Amino acid sequence: xxxxxxxxxxxxxxxxxxxxxxxxxxxxxxxxxxxxxxxxxxxxxxxxxxxxxxxxxxxxxxxxxxxxxxxxxxxxxxxxxxxxxxxxxxxxxxxxxxxxxxxxxxxxxxxxxxxxxxxxxxxxxxxxxxxxxxxxxxxxxxxxxxxxxxxxxxxxxxxxxxxxxxxxxxxxxxxxxxxxxxxxxxxxxxxxxxxxxxxxxxxxxxxxxxxxxxxxxxxxxxxxxxxxxxxx
Numbered sequence: 475x476x477x478x479x480x481x482x483x484x485x486x487x488x489x490x491x492x493x494x495x496x497x498x499x500x501x502x503x504x505x506x507x508x509x510x511x512x513x514x515x516x517x518x519x520x521x522x523x524x525x526x527x528x529x530x531x532x533x534x535x536x537x538x539x540x541x542x543x544x545x546x547x548x549x550x551x552x553x554x555x556x557x558x559x560x561x562x563x564x565x566x567x568x569x570x571x572x573x574x575x576x577x578x579x580x581x582x583x584x585x586x587x588x589x590x591x592x593x594x595x596x597x598x599x600x601x602x603x604x605x606x607x608x609x610x611x612x613x614x615x616x617x618x619x620x621x622x623x624x625x626x627x628x629x630x631x632x633x634x635x636x637x638x639x640x641x642x643x644x645x646x647x648x649x650x651x652x653x654x655x656x657x658x659x660x661x662x663x664x665x666x667x668x669x670x671x672x673x674x675x676x677x678x679x680x681x682x683x684x685x686x687x688x689x690x691x692x693x694x695x696x697x698x699x700x701x702x703x704x705x706x
Contacts, residue, residue, distance in 0.1 A: 483678040488701035492666040492682045493538040496576045508571040518564040519556035540696050542662045548610035549655045557582045563661055573671030578663040583692035585658025594652035602650040603628045662686055662694050677706035
């Protein structure tokens with residue numbers, strides 16, 4: 475079996491499951507810290523006007539079997555509004571130091587509440603307050619107005635803080651619950667493309683497809699991956 479992290483090209487017989495290759499590449503990038511946030515993904519959604527929009531998000535969980543990835547966000551953000559209109563999403567990992575890229579295209583659904591609760595509880599205290607304090611993607615008068623807004627909402631949560639956040643009590647910090655408007659997004663890929671850089675632009679590239687059949691509670695019954703080698 476070919477080691478995905480040692481391979482300088484895709485094997486002659488394509489891997490049967492590309493999710494495990496992406497997971498191996500991600501794990502190596504995280505272990506070696508090839509960039510500040512090796513788990514960065516470009517997430518592309520499409521708005522009601524048909525305009526594609528991309529932004530960077532962080533992959534917080536990668537589950538190769540049955541095959542989905544998770545990122546977290548404000549459910550009132552533009553990206554989630556787009557997904558409510560069109561559940562299709564594209565994700566791109568690019569590790570330039572390794573000369574590798576992985577593209578995932580599939581369906582986005584909200585994570586189970588217990589999954590979002592568990593991750594929110596693991597976040598640092600400031601990030602928990604920030605999730606309550608920011609109305610992501612909404613217009614903003616000024617940065618000072620944002621700081622004041624976050625400070626006021628922090629105090630409503632029982633946090634002893636000045637309105638400008640310059641003073642937050644270090645002791646007796648209350649447990650902050652997850653906001654109902656914040657949580658995880660699970661992306662179930664139906665298509666994956668792997669790319670490995672080659673000399674003289676003779677790159678290695680292949681695409682895999684599988685079926686997704688929606689089950690209960692936004693889970694999916696997944697089909698078998700079928701791979702096709704592509705010209706670069």
